[in-house]
């Protein structure tokens with residue numbers, strides 16, 4: 006049997022007719038960049054996330070970068086974040102002119118350890134950038150408290166967590182701004198790159214709107230040096246269809262996760278991902294922490310089971326960040342997670358027989 010890590014072709018079968026209709030409408034209007042489909046989708050996303058407004062941009066990476074930019078992060082100013090994330094989290098800080106300052110993760114959730122943040126604050130700190138990794142939100146209450154105490158902005162990297170909740174509030178709605186990615190493999194993925202900034206502060210959001218279009222409110226008259234970072238109407242048309250299914254898909258991901266949890270909980274070699282009390286995980290990825298990770302990975306590969314390591318090398322150990330002065334051993338939990346975790350299939354269309362096969366093979370590996 007072959008079980009893919011993610012099979013978007015199955016999703017396509019379900020949404021095909023609606024997507025084609027949405028795409029047709031965009032072509033009828035021929036307004037391809039920031040057209041009506043985009044403004045409609047922005048409104049829908051704002052409502053979905055429980056915020057006042059949303060601004061479509063070209064990618065999740067740009068969503069982080071533009072958020073930091075409007076919070077005033079400038080040359081060499083520090084942004085505190087997790088060393089255990091996709092590269093873009095720290096790359097966006099860097100490309101904004103700022104300096105990533107890493108704080109180790111909570112080994113249970115893989116998200117930034119909120120208790121360690123305050124010690125990393127200096128007089129150059131401008132913002133905190135918690136990442137809601139894999140579909141579960143970081144522990145936001147203490148993060149917001151420390152940010153408020155020190156007058157810092159908070160940008161949530163919600164790229165992997167659209168629809169996840171923390172004490173009844175959705176990802177992106179708790180910080181100063183929230184950054185979302187619509188990369189195709191995300192739980193709300195487009196047919197190409199795309200991203201969005203969500204938030205409650207209308208003045209910050211309108212600053213983002215200005216910056217995404219070269220800093221010009223009126224065409225050819227530029228108040229600021231901005232960017233070309235806009236969401237395409239075709240992407241918005243696709244995403245608007247998928248948004249209608251998102252809660253249902255998240256519920257199905259949770260059902261799959263519960264089955265895995267039950268199977269792995271009785272094993273010593275595999276630890277399922279715990280969910281913080283009062284939070285709802287959307288399982289953008291289902292991550293196990295496991296013994297002999299690389300051997301298990303090779304075994305799953307041989308047995309046709311899609312899997313992936315997110316992420317094999319922590320950000321502070323990346324060659325391009327050598328100048329930041331961290332080295333191996335700086336963030337032990339992050340480094341341990343990079344060696345011990347593995348992602349296995351959890352996408353909504355995964356069939357029961359396929360999931361049974363995955364569980365069976367994991368058990369078989371450790372029984373040998």
Ligand SMILES: Cc1ncc(COP(=O)(O)O)c(C=O)c1O
Pocket residue numbers: 064065066067090091093094136162164165185186187188198199200
């Ligand atoms: C945690 C995290 N942050 C940022 C990004 C960047 O998003 P994008 O690929 O849309 O630029 C991604 C996804 O790729 C991500 O997983």
